[in-house]
């Protein structure tokens with residue numbers, strides 16, 4: 001699968017992997033929008049959160065648990081942070097491989 005995030009997860013494209021296990025990986029966003037901006041992805045290619053199967057609910061919970069760990073490790077758990085999942089064109093999704101954005105380290109604006 002010629003998907004940039006699949007290729008990062010497989011180690012074919014160099015990235016600073018901050019966390020990985022058999023189901024997930026996390027790495028810094030190449031164009032950070034905040035002092036902490038980390039992407040958390042499943043190893044399995046899933047286009048978008050809308051494509052999650054019932055059997056993948058646990059996987060989604062696992063990704064959120066990794067985001068919490070990375071928030072703690074990067075010093076933003078206490079100050080606060082935001083998790084964002086964009087889906088589809090009007091959701092602003094540019095890379096069609098499900099990912100969570102972990103954003104923190106500055107005051108984030110209101111949505112909209």
Ligand code: AMP
Pocket residue numbers: 004015027028029030031032039085086092093094095096
């Ligand atoms: P989204 O708009 O939710 O699909 O977000 C995609 C994000 O992936 C953007 O914030 C990009 O800056 C980021 N991105 C794209 N290519 C790479 C890459 N090779 N390594 C790290 N982040 C990337």
Ligand code: ZN
Pocket residue numbers: 001003004005006007044045046096097
């Ligand atoms: Zn992929």
